[in-house]
Amino acid sequence: MTRLAEWLAAIREFAGLAMLLLACLALPSQAAVEPLRLDAASSMLERNFIGHMQAYHDKTGLLTREQVASPPHQQKFETLQGTFNGGYAKGAWWVRFRIEASPEQVARPLEGGWWLRLNAPYVDYIDVWWADADASGGFTHRALGGMRAGSKRELPWSIPATRLPELRDTEPRWVWVRLAGDRALSLAGGVSPLREQAxxxxxxxxxxxxxxxxxxxxxxxxxxxxxxxxxxxxxxxxxxxxxxxxxxxxxxxxxxxxxxxxxxxxxxxxxxxxxxxxxxxxxxxxxxxxxxxxxxxxxxxxxxxxxxxxxxxxxxxxxxxxxxxxxxxxxxxxxxxxxxxxxxxxxxxxxxxxxxxxxxxxxxxxxxxxxxxxxxxxxxxxxxxxxxxxxxxxxxxxxxxxxxxxxxxxxERRAGAGERRVGGEGRASGWGGR
Known part of the structure; x- marks a missing residue:
């Protein structure tokens, strides 16, 4: 009985620990994300979005980038463990991540520049903002997505892409992406040189x-x-x-x-x-x-x-x-x-x-x-x-x-079997060969 009691106690402790872990997983994550590093020596896997994104659902779909970037809304962003999947959502989803240049990239900028690869196949409206490279405090905006004319894109390809500015220092910068539309909202991708993008x-x-x-x-x-x-x-x-x-x-x-x-x-x-x-x-x-x-x-x-x-x-x-x-x-x-x-x-x-x-x-x-x-x-x-x-x-x-x-x-096999059966019946009745 003593051993049985010990086993039951161990099972209860394990169940309690499992419930605690599940509760922790269910809580929104506010952990800071590591920036995407613009480094030609890194692999494409190291430069994708996984583990670098935070997301926030704007149910009204009316918030501007300035409003989303304000402290009350910044606290509502949740860190994503994988790629983004918003499904069929009303309003709009905001996804953000940071980019930074390596010292080598600042000293010797990559020929053709770095491109933001936004694999969002069914998103109708994609809006991208990033801070200007100079000290003006302004933001650069790019409009992409299925409901925007392909002829007006920087790269008129099916995968939405936009060229990032040349970063003159190693300071991390936020990139903001707004996703909206009637079709399934999802986002994968990363940063790539032009050859890799192609x-x-x-x-x-x-x-x-x-x-x-x-x-x-x-x-x-x-x-x-x-x-x-x-x-x-x-x-x-x-x-x-x-x-x-x-x-x-x-x-x-x-x-x-x-x-x-x-x-x-x-x-x-x-x-x-x-x-x-x-x-x-x-x-x-x-x-x-x-x-x-x-x-x-x-x-x-x-x-x-x-x-x-x-x-x-x-x-x-x-x-x-x-x-x-x-x-x-x-x-x-x-x-x-x-x-x-x-x-x-x-x-x-x-x-x-x-x-x-x-x-x-x-x-x-x-x-x-x-x-x-x-x-x-x-x-x-x-x-x-x-x-x-x-x-x-x-x-x-x-x-x-x-x-x-x-x-x-x-x-065909059934038809062939039927013909052979009819032929055999005919020969048995004496009509074969006549």
Whole structure:
């Protein structure tokens, strides 16, 4: 009994310590952040925002930089452990960090200068301020974001970037960033030389182009097979892939930098429209692939209703009301992913040949839903959560195409078995060879 009492006491102490640690983690952190060091000898990882940012939510969205920098509001900034993820927030978010030049940088300024890399793919309005390099006490302002014309940026690329001033001393300086808009608010990035900035942009362009190209190529192939067979599942899959290609082509700020540089409003609304349209296509394709009208008649009616609601969302997005439907739309994606996998499991129990479809949706559920959970602030913003949907898209595109091909193959086998059975019955009855 004595040993049991000692164990219980130890467990209580451990539980108390764990609760204390959780309480400490829940408290806002006011710790000072280390400045970002402009040093050409450091790596890109050492010059990113992680561990250097503080954030404050302005629920009214009306505060100016001078007001936010005043003592009453400065005390409300919380130190971020990772990158910033504000989700679908009303008002505006303020993020701040400090920069400082190394002695070597002050003595020998970097050719091409240092650039502030603001990876905020869905933010409509980005405003940046920093103190002037001279002693005037003024501030330099830069206006970026999806709702600002790409042709007016210092670098007309999809990743917002602005050149920092040449610092003449090693004194740390604050940089203030205001984020606002109807889409998901997030911020990653850091400070980079121009060559490094270009390399990061090329990586983004390559990834987006690869996914869009793959989706369009397989859409054409699926459409061709759907017409030749004919098979409505291939036709539905072609429509799904076309909307997926449109979604990736209109995301990450690509239209504003490639086709709609002077029409940012059209570029943003095109992305909002593509999200709603692809959601509708996802519900429609799931109905056809799982033959819900026959196997799940009640869920078929639910998915029909969801498809109609998403199509109505397309009109709302074009009209500029995406901010009202963004959060429910992302929640709908998570619910869709959670519902479709159990239905695939039921179909698999009825027909073991349906396993490729289960694999496709299982991959989608495990990875794709992570992206939308990140938008809803259930998960932190990082490279894994941001690009989980892109990774899931590549994998489940291949899985679904294999599933449709496997279905055609099984249909051919059944037809061949039927012909052999009919032929055998004919020979047994004495009609063979006549």
């Amino acid at each position: 390399a990061v942009q090329q990586e983004f362009n390559f990834a987006d182009a690869a996914i869009v190209g793959m989706a369009l190529l397989m859409a054409v192939l699926s459409l061709t097979m759907g017409i030749a067979l004919p098979d409505r599942r291939f036709m539905a899959y072609a429509g799904y892939l076309l909307t997926l290609g449109l979604l990736f082509a209109s995301s990450e700020g690509m239209p504003a930098t490639l086709w709609l540089q002077d029409h940012p409003l059209a570029a943003v609304r095109l992305h909002n429209f593509s999200v709603c349209l692809h959601t509708a296509a996802a519900f429609g394709f799931a109905r056809v692939l799982l033959d819900m009208a026959r196997q799940f008649p009640r869920m078929n009616r639910v998915f029909q209703l969801m498809t109609l609601l998403c199509l109505a969302g397309c009109a709302i997005a074009i009209a500029g009301g995406y901010g009202y439907i963004a959060r429910p739309l992302n929640l709908l994606w998570v619910v869709f992913a959670a519902c479709i996998v159990p239905m695939c499991a039921v179909v698999l129990r009825r027909n073991v040949q349906a396993w490729p479809g289960l694999v496709g949706y299982a991959v989608y559920f495990m990875m794709g839903a992570v992206h939308f959970a990140k938008n809803l602030q259930w998960l932190p913003y990082n490279r894994a959560t941001q690009y989980s949907y892109a990774i899931a898209s590549v994998l489940h595109i291949m899985a679904f195409f294999f599933a449709l091909g496997w279905r055609v193959r099984q249909r």
